Amino acid sequence: VDLAVHGDDFKRFEAEGWSRRAETFDLVVGRVTARVIEPLLDSAHVGAGSRVLDLACGPGHIAAAAAARGAEVVGVDISERMVELARERHPAIGFEVGDAERLPFPSASFDAVLAGFVFNHLPSPEAAMAEIARVLAPGGRVALTVWDEPERARIVGLLADAIREAGIDVDAQVASGPSPYRLADDAEMLKLLTGAGLAGAGVSTYAFDHPAEDADELWEGLLGGSIRTTASVERAAPEARERAREAFGRLLERHRVGDGFAVPAVVKLGSAQRR
Numbered sequence: 001v002d003l004a005v006h007g008d009d010f011k012r013f014e015a016e017g018w019s020r021r022a023e024t025f026d027l028v029v030g031r032v033t034a035r036v037i038e039p040l041l042d043s044a045h046v047g048a049g050s051r052v053l054d055l056a057c058g059p060g061h062i063a064a065a066a067a068a069r070g071a072e073v074v075g076v077d078i079s080e081r082m083v084e085l086a087r088e089r090h091p092a093i094g095f096e097v098g099d100a101e102r103l104p105f106p107s108a109s110f111d112a113v114l115a116g117f118v119f120n121h122l123p124s125p126e127a128a129m130a131e132i133a134r135v136l137a138p139g140g141r142v143a144l145t146v147w148d149e150p151e152r153a154r155i156v157g158l159l160a161d162a163i164r165e166a167g168i169d170v171d172a173q174v175a176s177g178p179s180p181y182r183l184a185d186d187a188e189m190l191k192l193l194t195g196a197g198l199a200g201a202g203v204s205t206y207a208f209d210h211p212a213e214d215a216d217e218l219w220e221g222l223l224g225g226s227i228r229t230t231a232s233v234e235r236a237a238p239e240a241r242e243r244a245r246e247a248f249g250r251l252l253e254r255h256r257v258g259d260g261f262a263v264p265a266v267v268k269l270g271s272a273q274r275r
């Protein structure tokens with residue numbers, strides 16, 4: 001993808017950020033997102049022989065789960081390192097570099113498009129949904145996941161709150177990006193799906209706890225799987241970073257269970273069908 005041609009600083013920031021985060025994504029965040037893969041596949045009716053696109057595949061967990069159901073799968077991601085990692089881990093599946101807003105596929109070529117935790121990273125969700133509708137065959141289905149609002153999805157909210165408490169200014173320090181929680185609102189999710197001309201739009205909510213043993217591991221893992229927040233922390237002064245780590249520990253105590261923690265994760269899953 002020639003991002004420079006499209007002049008899109010935010011996408012370049014994301015592509016570079018995710019390439020640097022590819023190896024650490026699975027410490028925590030990739031394990032949390034993996035817990036909603038089966039509902040995602042079910043919503044899009046993925047089965048043996050389905051032609052599936054794993055959009056923003058990251059290291060390829062969703063693609064692998066679809067292939068395990070006997071689907072014909074291809075994965076796409078804007079980060080070169082994520083695509084390399086997905087190829088290393090799943091050599092039998094095809095992965096390529098591409099932008100969700102300009103999919104490198106002919107029209108009507110998939111029975112299912114699965115988009116896990118990417119719509120919160122896109123400058124134009126409408127452009128991406130129009131592309132999805134274009135590449136879906138008639139009757140094909142899309143299923144996408146995003147985090148719920150951070151006051152409920154504490155797995156993402158803890159880090160953001162800790163940074164705010166430490167006085168680290170996120171907006172001033174990273175590329176100004178799209179609102180990460182717009183689609184946590186069911187009405188916005190439905191509007192996005194129906195606005196692309198899709199039928200039978202619906203939203204479900206999945207709530208579960210992520211078990212964690214150790215606060216430091218959770219802190220490192222969350223930073224290793226975030227882009228905008230981590231960029232802010234990396235650019236902050238060491239004392240501010242230290243304050244954020246302390247605030248994180250304090251906020252995390254609310255989720256203590258015995259010797260460890262149970263951190264609430266809440267996910268919105270939207271789905272619809274091409275007419």
Ligand SMILES: C[S@@+](CC[C@H](N)C(=O)[O-])C[C@H]1O[C@@H](n2cnc3c(N)ncnc32)[C@H](O)[C@@H]1O
Pocket residue numbers: 011014015018019030033034055056057058059061062076077078079082098099100101115116117118121122
């Ligand atoms: C949170 S990860 C999700 C990975 C995987 N789908 C999952 O559910 O675990 C977000 C992924 O979106 C990719 N991404 C961000 N912007 C993108 C874009 N415009 N087009 C394609 N992929 C993009 C990133 O490179 C990253 O791998």
